[in-house]
Amino acid sequence: MLLLELSKHAGYLPVTLPAPSQVWSALLANPRGIGLALGETTMNAIRGYAVAIVVALGAAFIAAFVAALRPTIYNLGVGLSSIPLIAATPLLALWLGNGPLTRSLIAGLASYFPLLVGAMQGFRAYETNHMELFHVYSASRWRVFRFLILPSSLPYLFTGFKLAAPLAVLGSLTAELTGAENGIGVLMLNALFNFDIKMVWLTVLVACAMSGAGYAIWALIERLTIYWEAPSNSSG
């Protein structure tokens, strides 16, 4: 940081790379506006993320119970994930209106795939001899799920949660690029058009911080939840 600051003042850096102090001053120039934009983008990301969790885990749950549906659910998931978000946003906006609903859904669309893959893999990650143990006791399918499949899947679920959080932020940002009024994505786009380099960098940094925070929160929850594994073994 210090090096960056000094090099800038010495004139070593190109115009496209501002000094940290300049980025900082961009934040100080309009903290309220940036705060509002941050709130908007975060809210859409969280809403979409929540929907994605419910849908992906629900689908994986069904796949765990009905083996015949597994390929269908998986292929549907792959197909859905291949939709280019930048194109999907205006389309969704046509149907659902150009509002938070559309942008939340895009955030969900952007983030559900690792959740789905993580859950579908996780729900099959139990050990065979554990399953045989449950079989010897004639456990009901629900009890097998609750006592074996779900706990065994937690490391996979958390991997999905961690990977999906930055994607939800990214989706929320992307959705703002086409016709939103507020949000970090809007600020970023405006700054780009106005060649406001400091602002571009500020929005980029804010976006990174949001993604990082999303990841870090889940890494923390994972560490507290999976108490039976030594921290050195976990992927956090």
Add this chain to the structure above:
Amino acid sequence: MPKDLTVKDASKWFDSRGQQVIALDRASLSLPAGGFGAIIGPSGCGKSTLLRMVADIIAPSAGSILVGNEKPSTARLEHAIGFVFQSATLLPWRTVRENIALPLAIVGRKSKRVARRTPDELIELVSLQGFEDALPAQLSGGMQQRVSIARALVLAPDILLLDEPFGALDEITRQRMNLELLRIWAESSTTALLVTHSIDEAVFMADSVFVMSPRPGRISQVVDVPLPRPRTLQMMSSKIFFDTVNRVREGLYGIDAQGTADLAAGAPAVVQ
């Protein structure tokens, strides 16, 4: 109430990539209710396969298995079977007490099985007091296996199946665990069937030793152990013990001289 076990001409073949593997070839054995049987044989001869068929984990390809005059599936649905796997198979997120109580949680309160022991009584039985709240990762291999034995006993099974439960343990620990297992078995009124690789262990533990021949596996000989109960370590230096061990050894290693003749004649092993 302990259940007797009758296996008659049970065979199992697996299809692995188009090729048929015969894991077990017309195995027969019978074990009276409350008896202690041991299965011994070389690796890959089908011991686990046989045990898993008795527990209804897999179904026989041919032949019949009766647990107390019922199909294994019936016994399983009655929660009458206790199974101790080769590895302890504990759930890593459950404490010792919670692992032992797992069958209770799985079966729920509706179960008709009455003769239950509380997890705490079982913890005492397997001498794990003080470790009730420890996680499996904090236990030694021997302690983990004791937890899994306690778990197998919590629903007071009518038949207890043990697949090389102490295979991974050192000689000393193993001997101690065997003594404990015999004590537990004597107190539990259950039929026990133990798979082992050790001749000494088989003779020391069992009333009858079922000797298996290598692939395709079948039971080639039954050796009765005329030692009284309760068994003590001193018995291991007795002449009866020595003679019985020799008979089992002959059954295991003399297999080619006699076993081939048996197989050629197609006669099932003599079982009483």
